[in-house]
Amino acid sequence: MEQWRQTRKPDCRIHYDNNKCPVKKVTIIAKLENIWVYYDGVAALEGVSIAIEEKDFIGIIGPNGGGKSTLLKVMLGLLEPSRGKVEILGLPPKKNASKIGYVAQYRSFDRNFPINVWNVVLMGRLKHAGLLRGYRKEDFQAAAEALERVEMLDLKERHISGLSGGQQQRVLIARALVTEPKLLLLDEPMSNVDSAVQTGFYDLLAQLNEQMAIIMVSHDISAVSLHVKKVACLNKKLYYHGTGQLTSEDLEATYQCPVELIAHGTPHRVLKDHPR
C-alpha cells in the first residue's frame, strides 16, 4: 500500500497549494452546486456539489435509492432541482443537451422491436436532423463514425434481436456518441454485459475517455474502482474527493454499515487499510 502511494503522482487538481503542482487551468464540463431534490418532501439529493473536468472518468457508487438516477436526471435537465444550480459548459442542461451523451440503464427493451442497428444509432441525430426533414449525409456520416468507434459498423444491418447484451450496449453508446458529446453518462452499463467481455468494454470506455469526460453509475464497487479514475459515493449526500481512492469512512457513510473493501485483480488501488 505504501509503495503504491509513492508511485502515484500527486493529483494537482486537488492539491492546489502543493508546491509540486503548477496551477493548471482545466475546463469544467459540468458543474453542480448545492443540489437539493425532494420527492414529496423527502430529500433524494442533499446538497450535492461536484465539478466534472474534461477527461474525468468518475464512477458513482451507492446503494439503491441513494439518488444515482436522480443525479443523472438533474444533469440531463430532465429534473429541475428544488435548490441549486446545474451548468453544462456554462449553460443550463436543457440548452446544452447535445453536449451530453446518455446511455440509459439496460431495460429489457423490446428485443423484437422492428428496428436494426443502423436506425437505432441514427436516432441520436434526431434533433440535429430537425423536424419535417429526413436524415442528411452528415447524419449518416456521424452514425457510421460512431459505429466504427464502438467496432460495430460491420453489424449495422443486423436486427437488434440478433445482438448480444454487450453488443446492444455498444450500439446504445454509439447512439450517444453521434452528437459528439463532451460528457458521457452511463447508468449501470455493465448490468447486461457478460463478465467475459467486460474488459473489452472498459477498454472502449478508456479510449472514449481521451475525448470526453465519462460518468459511470454502478453498484459494482470493485469493478468501478478498478477502471475509473475517480470514485464518488452517493447516498443522498455525495462523498467525492476527486481521487480514485475510496475511504472506508465514505463507504460507511454511504451504505450506513461497515463495508468490506475488496477488489479483485491488480493493482488493488482502492484498497485501503481500515481498522478491524
Place this chain on the structure above:
Amino acid sequence: MIELLQYQFMQNALIAGLLSAIACGVIGSFVVIKRMVSISGGIAHASFGGIGLGYLLGFNPVTGALAFSLGAAIIMGTVSRKTRLSSDTSIGVLWATGMALGVIFIGLAPGYAPDLFSYLFGNILTVPRSDILLMCVIDGIILLTVFMFYKEFSALSFDEEFTRIIGVPAFALYLLLLCLIALTIVVLIRAVGIVLVIALITIPAAIAYQYTRSLKKMMLAAVIIGVFFTTAGLWLSYLLDIASGATIIMIGALSLFISTGWLRLRKKNLPANES
C-alpha cells in the same frame, strides 16, 4: 360475389373496409410497438359521449365522436405524462366517463335512437357515401402526418425517454400520435363499432409484427392483412347473415391465434441453437 359488387352498399362497404385497413395498419403498428393498446381502447370508448351528443343536438354522431375522441386523446396523454395519476387510472376513468356521458345524452335526446347498435358494434354494410368521404379525408391526414413525422414517431416508440433527453419535443409528438389514434378510431367506428375498434387496430399489426423486422414492412403487411380481414369478414357476414363488425373481428382473432400457434410450433421444431 361478383354480382354483389353491383350493389352500391357493397361497393361502399368494400371501400370502407379498405380505408379502415389503411388507417389501422399504419397507426396500429405504432399502437402495438409502443404498447398503447389500452389507451387506444380508452379513447375509443370515450368517443361514445360524442355519439350521444350528436343524437341529442341532431348532428352527425360521427362528427361528435371525432371531437370526443380527440379530446379524450389529449386529456389522457396529458394526465398520464404530466400528473401523478397513473395512465392506467386515467384511461379507466375517462373510458367510463365518456360512455356515461353518451348514455345520458342519448337518454335526453327525444325519441328513439336509430343505428345506435351500429355505432357500438359496427355495420359496414350501412356506411353512407358522406362517411366514406370523411374516412378518405381522415386517412389522408393520417398518412401525411405519419409521413412527415415518421422518424420522430419511430424513435418515440422505441425509446421515449431518449427522444426527450436529446431535446426533441417528445410530449407534443406523443399527443400528436394519440390524436392520430383518435382519428383512426373515427375511421373504424362505421366498420366495427366503438366496442370492437381496438381489436381491428391491434390484430393486423400484431400479426405483421410476428413476421417483419422493419417498421415500414410491418405497416405494409398490417394494411394488407387488414384488407383481407375486412373483405373476408364482409363476405362471410353476408353469406351467413351475421353481424359484419363481429365477423371481421372473429376472423382477425382466429388468424392471430393460428399465427401465434404456428410460430410456436415452428420454434419448437427448430434445433435449440437456431431458435
